[in-house]
Amino acid sequence: MNLISCCRWEEANHEDGVKWKFLEHKGPYFAVPYEPLPEDVHFCYDGEPMKLSLAAEEVATFYGKMLDHEYTTKEAFQKNFFGDWRAEMTKEERKIIKHLDKCDFTEIHKYFFDRNEERKALPKAEKQKLKEEASKLQEEYGYCILDGHREKIGNFKTEPPGLFRGRGDHPKMGMLKMRIRPEDVIINCSKDSTIPEPPPGHKWKEVRFDNTVTWLASWTENIQSAIKYIMLNPSSKLKGEKDWQKYETARRLKDVVGHIRSQYRKDWKSREMKKRQIAVALYFIDKLALRAGNEKEEGETADTVGCCSLRVEHIQLFPELDGQKHVVEFDFLGKDSIRYYNKVPVEKEVFKNLKRFMENKDPDDDLFDRLPTSTLNKHLQDLMDGLTAKVFRTYNASITLQNQLKELTNAEDNVAAKILSYNRANRAVALLCNHQRALPKTYEKSMQNLQAKIDAKEEQLKEAKKELKKAKAEHKKYNTEKTKKELEKKKKQKERLEEQLEKLKLMATDKEENKQIALGTSKLNYLDPRISVAWCKKFGVPIEKIYNKTQRDKFAWAIAMTNEDFEF
DNA sequence: AGCGAAACTTAGAATGGCGCGT
DNA sequence: ACGCGCCATTCTAAGTTTCGCT
Known part of the structure; x- marks a missing residue:
């Protein structure tokens, strides 16, 4: 070290x-002060150019800049914007500007779009200058x-x-x-x-x-x-130590999780309904890596839920489904309104309990009534010092990575193949934690390109097979050194093409499976970096292949202290 | 004990920039 | 040289947990 x-x-x-x-x-x-629009850029109301007060103009530019964003098509967005915008207007402006649909921001939009293009097209030297200014700012503040x-x-x-x-x-x-x-x-x-x-x-x-x-x-x-x-950057000592502490807490959970699991299994049969609710909620948090699910103020935020705030309408019970018994179907919006959809076979006791929790309830009633996260966390605190609901996510994510790495890594593989295994393990965690991303805008196109390559390769392979057949026939017929050589050559060619095709197909599968999965969040927040550092050391993978510069800075503590025998 | 406020972590989208194939 | 696709960085919203008061 x-x-x-x-x-x-x-x-x-x-x-x-x-x-x-x-x-x-x-x-x-501080953000740079507002810079008024040039005289020749107009906001128009009801078809007529209209000069706005500075304050109203600034707010208008916020909307104008976003004109090609989906947000501006949403009613709530328009309504909220218009209300707040009118509050910034002068009395006179307010008298004139009464309807958003009579507002024309297109010149404003074009102005900022063009400016952006100009900036992008700046010569290298100019760009360098801007970069230096930014880094001076970084140095100073x-x-x-x-x-x-x-x-x-x-x-x-x-x-x-x-x-x-x-x-x-x-x-x-x-x-x-x-x-x-x-x-x-x-x-x-x-x-x-x-x-x-x-x-x-x-x-x-x-x-x-x-x-x-x-x-x-x-x-x-x-x-x-x-x-x-x-606050400080994740690379700071203060944040780093807190991060380390987080993983140490998760490792302590590893020692007691067996006991906790047998405890909540017992509690599924408790006479106390509250105990049963805690036990089932905890089971979800442990098994499915659900978030705690605090109460939210209605009407102030998007309607999203976690474990404790699940409502009856978010689950469906199937005594039997697709040949499996006691299946629970989850369908709800979680953090950031990301959909959680999962069909899970559960233990019979859990199933029975859920049925009871749902009896005589409306769809919008809480599944776990009278179970605030504070109660759950108090219970967890009694089971282990420092234990809260989110520790389960950290623990399950990290232990999954460690197990998957053990299972998937092949010591004989080359570095590229090992990295593929690492990413597979990472993906298992992202799946567990339901870390998703929007379909990349270029996904369809790049997938089509890839498919075209696959098609072309298949065509080539077909051709190669034909030629191989021919070579075989030739060889059988003449059985000379020359035909033998030719046969060998065609065989090799066919094999090479098959290999290439497999590789392309694998790439496509990889892309397909990854299209809506975000690996970064778990890597940055849930996976004990010491697992990755130890794995890199053990299998001779350079750490730079797994963590980029920012990540290495954040995990400096782990890189400094970990050797290859580290066990989470 | 229960609460609202404060503090801090986790999250995906947007943006920036760089490398690679043409 | 150029465009484009991908990865890194930036941004800030949205969670969880803790604090501190009554």
Whole structure:
């Protein structure tokens, strides 16, 4: 292990709750002020050009920029936008602009589209200059000093104003996200540090010196009244140690999970209904890697659920389905409105319990009544110190990777084949955690291209087979050295083509299976990096093949401490 | 104990940029 | 050189858990 890393990860910890002793930074970098449209770019109302006040114009540009986005076709988006936009208008503007469908943003849209194209077409030198400016900004605002280490900040810019883009069917989509001013921002740093200066003519909302939290600055956003934070980059010691701790907790679960499983199996037969509910919920969380499922405020967010907030309408019971007994069909929207759809055979007791939980309930009633996540987590806390619902996701994801790697890796394979095995193992985890992505826009086309290649190859193979047959016949007929050679050659050719075809087909399968699966989320958040580091060492795969630069920075702690015998 | 607020992790989409085949 | 497809990075929304108050 190298000395620097060793010291860095093994420095003495602070006393309870204290996250740092010294913290110094420059405060957030604010979004650039609005730049008015040129005179020749018009907003039109009812077919007539109309000059807008600065504030109204800025909001109009937010919508204009998004004109080709699906969002702007949604009624809720339009309605929310229009309401918030009108609030920014002058009285006179409000009197005129009464209907969104009479608003013409096309010139605005074109203006920003063209500007974007111009920027993309900039000569190399100009682009280089822009890049250097960005890196200067990063140097100045992107780092802080925390306990003597210069650490990278995760997000050092305030979020620019714009239109809120919620996920799924979000009731607030299209609302105006206000510009953040220094007067909105709370600064957190050390008393004895150089306290960041607000931009000239401005004041901070507050400067505080709270070393029990890790954030450097915060503000409250206007859509959900939620607090936004400026925090450190995952490569920082503070985040790294927390990450390490997370996986250590998951490893402790490994030791007691057997006991916990037999306990919840017993509890399926408890006389107490509440105990049964906890036991079934926990079974789902463990077996299916469901999230806890906190309650959400109705009408404030998209209607999504997790385990505890499942409703009767989200599951269907089949005593028998496709030759399997006691099948539960799940169909609900989870985090980010990603659909969870799964048909799972469950134990008879679980099935019976679910039936009871659903008795005399409406479709929109809670499946687990009176089971808030706090109750579940309290129960888990009693089973193991530090155990919460999400630890199961971490544990099951990591142990799945480890097991899959053991099963799929072939020591004799070359590096490329080993990486394929790794990705397969990774995919099993992504499937478990239901990590999905939208179909890539280019998917259809690239798949067609691939299919065309496959077709061409099949044609070639057919031809080669024909020739082989001919060569065989020739050889049989004449049986000379020459015909023998020819036969061998044709055989080889056929085999090579078959191999190539297999490879292409494999690629297609891989692409098909991966089209809606996102591997990154589990890799970054659920898989103990030490499993991957150990696997790389054991099988001689360079770590760079598994983790890119960012990921290596984030997992520096694991890369520094892990040898090939690590067991999760 | 129960709550709302605060803090922190996890998430997919959008954007940026780079390498590869033509 | 150029376009395009893919991977990395950025962005910020949406979760979970913890905190702190009554």
